[in-house]
Amino acid sequence: MEEETHTDAKIRAENGTGSSPRGPGCSLRHFACEQNLLSRPDGSASFLQGVAEKSRERLIRNTCEAVVLGTLHPRTSITVVLQVVSDAGSLLACCLNAACMALVDAGVPMRALFCGVACALDSDGTLVLDPTSKQEKARAVLTFALDSVERKLLMSSTKGLYSDTELQQCLAAAQAASQHVFRFYRESLQRRYSKS
Amino acid sequence: MAAGFKTVEPLEYYRRFLKENCRPDGRELGEFRTTTVNIGSISTADGSALVKLGNTTVICGVKAEFAAPSTDAPDKGYVVPNVDLPPLCSSRFRSGPPGEEAQVASQFIADVIENSQIIQKEDLCISPGKLVWVLYCDLICLDYDGNILDACTFALLAALKNVQLPEVTINEETALAEVNLKKKSYLNIRTHPVATSFAVFDDTLLIVDPTGEEEHLATGTLTIVMDEEGKLCCLHKPGGSGLTGAKLQDCMSRAVTRHKEVKKLMDEVIKSMKPK
Numbered sequence: 001m002e003e004e005t006h007t008d009a010k011i012r013a014e015n016g017t018g019s020s021p022r023g024p025g026c027s028l029r030h031f032a033c034e035q036n037l038l039s040r041p042d043g044s045a046s047f048l049q050g051v052a053e054k055s056r057e058r059l060i061r062n063t064c065e066a067v068v069l070g071t072l073h074p075r076t077s078i079t080v081v082l083q084v085v086s087d088a089g090s091l092l093a094c095c096l097n098a099a100c101m102a103l104v105d106a107g108v109p110m111r112a113l114f115c116g117v118a119c120a121l122d123s124d125g126t127l128v129l130d131p132t133s134k135q136e137k138a139r140a141v142l143t144f145a146l147d148s149v150e151r152k153l154l155m156s157s158t159k160g161l162y163s164d165t166e167l168q169q170c171l172a173a174a175q176a177a178s179q180h181v182f183r184f185y186r187e188s189l190q191r192r193y194s195k196s
Numbered sequence: 197m198a199a200g201f202k203t204v205e206p207l208e209y210y211r212r213f214l215k216e217n218c219r220p221d222g223r224e225l226g227e228f229r230t231t232t233v234n235i236g237s238i239s240t241a242d243g244s245a246l247v248k249l250g251n252t253t254v255i256c257g258v259k260a261e262f263a264a265p266s267t268d269a270p271d272k273g274y275v276v277p278n279v280d281l282p283p284l285c286s287s288r289f290r291s292g293p294p295g296e297e298a299q300v301a302s303q304f305i306a307d308v309i310e311n312s313q314i315i316q317k318e319d320l321c322i323s324p325g326k327l328v329w330v331l332y333c334d335l336i337c338l339d340y341d342g343n344i345l346d347a348c349t350f351a352l353l354a355a356l357k358n359v360q361l362p363e364v365t366i367n368e369e370t371a372l373a374e375v376n377l378k379k380k381s382y383l384n385i386r387t388h389p390v391a392t393s394f395a396v397f398d399d400t401l402l403i404v405d406p407t408g409e410e411e412h413l414a415t416g417t418l419t420i421v422m423d424e425e426g427k428l429c430c431l432h433k434p435g436g437s438g439l440t441g442a443k444l445q446d447c448m449s450r451a452v453t454r455h456k457e458v459k460k461l462m463d464e465v466i467k468s469m470k471p472k
Contacts, residue, residue, distance in 0.1 A: 050299075051299045051300075051302055051303045051306075052303060054296055054299040054300065054303070055299065055300050055303040055304075058296060058300050058434055059434050059435060060435075061435070062434040062435025062436060063434075063435040064435070065435060066415075066416065066435045066436050066437060066438075140311075142431070145435070146438075147438050150438065150440070152437075152438025152439055152440055153433065153438055153439045153440075153441075153444065154433075154435060154436070154437075154438050155433055155434060155435045155436075156431045156432070156433040157431075157432065157433075157434075158311075158428070158430055158431045158432075159307065159310075159311060160311050161311055161312065161313070161423075161427050161428070161429055162427065162428055163426060163427050163428070164426060164428065164445075164448050167428060167431065167444075167448075168441060168444075168445070171441055171444070172441070
């Protein structure tokens with residue numbers, strides 16, 4: 001019995017500008033430019049960018065695989081496609097929440113719900129939950145995925161340097177914050193099913 | 197008969213051992229496999245190291261080249277890691293473009309370098325805005341028997357400690373770089389990040405340094421990268437069973453002891469190498 005969960009995340013939006021085709025009296029040919037291509041500093045940066053997405057996909061996929069009851073649906077493939085509409089910080093946490101809600105909406109049997117919570121640690125040790133893009137430039141950014149049953153840590157992805165005690169503080173804060181997220185899940189689902 | 201049972205019911209076979217708090221290869225739950233490290237074996241590379249964690253073998257070669265810095269960071273060099281898992285290390289890998297596991301490992305090593313600030317990128321600058329060093333770190337796995345991330349981190353650290361960069365001066369008249377191969381200096385390694393990997397069994401049991409089979413049977417993995425001050429560079433837990441805060445704390449203490457073991461081993465090796 002094999003159950004695969006694929007996750008694709010298309011993050012980069014290509015900007016392109018093109019000029020009109022050669023018109024009368026204009027000697028320039030059709031030209032186009034892709035902003036994104038020019039702003040890359042060197043080849044290795046673009047390689048790592050694609051690899052970063054793969055890494056993110058793996059994190060989300062493994063989290064889903066841990067909660068989805070795959071044994072109830074043998075020989076089934078569950079594909080989760082995530083499309084970023086806008087990124088204002090805490091992207092991975094948002095992706096996790098979206099993936100969970102999508103799985104619930106699809107009626108996939110799960111052993112628990114999960115939510116993503118991000119927190120940023122400043123240089124003086126202040127904790128900021130759900131940081132914006134600007135706040136994410138802090139000393140460390142930690143993203144956790146917590147399950148709904150016992151608030152256990154399902155997934156963690158961290159960036160930056162931090163101490164052990166700070167980790168425990170962030171984890172405790174994330175566990176407290178996850179309560180709000182789960183309450184929001186419950187309310188939105190109640191609202192949806194009360195209508196129909 | 198034991199071999200037959202192992203093939204038919206591998207998980208039950210493992211559970212029998214775990215109940216007695218040991219593993220089929222005789223290790224305890226918190227014990228690492230024998231770690232050996234060999235530094236400077238590749239003469240054509242600027243720095244190299246070979247690390248063996250039991251059967252898992254990873255070799256790291258560092259080559260330094262010139263590059264032009266980017267406009268938004270004109271005094272910063274580059275450290276570009278690449279983890280390669282070729283088909284020769286395990287039958288699960290096919291030849292062709294890097295698979296997902298290799299890409300995730302490359303990203304992990306890049307994150308460790310970035311987060312731990314192992315090298316100050318400004319140290320790699322030769323002439324701001326014109327010329328910087330770029331260190332290509334190639335990690336190749338020669339034998340895959342689990343716990344690839346620990347081996348890669350250790351190999352990278354050992355190789356970077358072995359790198360010797362020649363002195364480069366910019367000739368004012370010709371504006372060309374002149375390399376003095378006779379005068380070489382070691383890199384300034386600021387921190388020593390050491391990775392400790394755990395595998396979660398049956399949602400409760402944590403074992404250290406999983407082998408290939410154990411990784412396959414595990415329900416989750418966790419990798420902690422710690423530096424000498426006890427600061428965490430990376431807490432990599434890609435999904436899998438949940439962990440409570442208390443279990444995480446146990447992992448931290450094990451990571452601290454592992455850091456001491458690895459640091460001692462590395463210092464011995466560096467000391468034993470004759471200065472050139």
